[in-house]
């Protein structure tokens with residue numbers, strides 16, 4: 001190992017530029033997908049427009065958007081063997097493990113022939129359409145109910161909620177899910193996008209790269225934080241109870257899920273955008289005490305550690321207020337992030353170089369082999 005390589009070593013690759021991308025920029029006070037700020041997109045664009053932007057590099061015209069939506073709708077139904085697989089996976093299996101298997105299974109029935117840029121975009125649309133149906137189907141089966149077929153004319157967010165609950169969502173629920181899908185869609189060289197790019201860089205296939213992303217997103221230091229944060233919030237019945245616990249947890253140097261970020265040290269824009277909607281949902285649900293718990297932990301983290309919440313903190317509670325079971329929160333993150341992963345896979349393929357870094361060896365020095373009888 002050359003000394004130059006050693007000088008570049010940073011645990012966790014913190015601060016290291018590991019590649020170039022035109023998909024998004026994540027800076028301290030800036031997040032933009034292909035040049036459009038997250039503030040603008042979350043205010044004005046639907047998730048479908050955002051997904052198009054990520055897959056096709058620019059926002060769609062009305063006719064491009066109509067064509068894109070029609071294409072997504074054409075891919076919503078799952079192949080029979082994938083539904084059979086969902087039935088076969090035990091109900092106690094974690095939602096992300098279910099999704100990892102289901103997406104892998106989907107790959108065995110790939111309706112898209114051949115390899116290339118256009119085929120990868122089509123595969124991305126196939127997976128984008130299928131994942132919400134997988135999550136909803138699994139929810140229905142778990143509740144002993146039949147899966148609900150997609151209903152024409154609903155938005156992507158509305159469609160998922162319809163397939164999950166069997167009735168059309170309120171305008172607020174549809175809006176909040178659409179917003180969280182937009183906020184979760186893409187985040188530069190995060191761990192799961194990087195995993196998908198590493199997989200792609202070996203010239204592996206599209207589905208393997210998406211499955212690499214799913215496995216990586218599952219962890220509570222990454223996407224799994226929305227579930228962990230909600231499990232924490234749900235343990236408390238009042239603000240003061242949560243505050244007392246938070247003081248204790250911080251004193252014991254416990255990690256509080258849904259707080260902190262590798263890049264954002266001045267706060268996560270996405271959390272700030274989402275939080276007012278989480279409060280609105282709490283009000284609509286008549287469960288102010290949960291918002292008090294949310295605020296108590298947030299304020300204690302700020303007062304004692306000066307650490308801000310990340311997007312997973314308000315998102316977990318928002319989904320909870322929408323009556324979604326905790327087990328689907330990280331799978332819903334996947335439902336959105338497949339767009340970002342796909343954009344990275346396509347970009348990696350367009351200018352590929354095998355991602356293969358070096359390590360610093362810290363093991364024993366070279367030593368002589370000893371036969372078993374002498375050890």
Ligand SMILES: CC(C)(COP(=O)(O)OP(=O)(O)OC[C@H]1O[C@@H](n2cnc3c(N)ncnc32)[C@H](O)[C@@H]1OP(=O)(O)O)[C@@H](O)C(=O)NCCC(=O)NCCS
Pocket residue numbers: 012220221222223225254255256257258259260261262263305307310311312
């Ligand atoms: C996201 C995360 C992994 C980023 O970590 P990182 O860049 O490696 O930051 P570090 O773990 O080095 O944290 C720096 C300091 O802040 C503290 N810190 C960071 N996040 C914290 C959290 N969620 N709870 C308590 N303390 C935290 C660390 O303990 C450390 O304190 P110290 O200097 O006194 O030891 C980390 O903040 C975390 O584990 N958060 C919880 C999981 C989560 O919400 N993930 C979703 C991310 S979008």
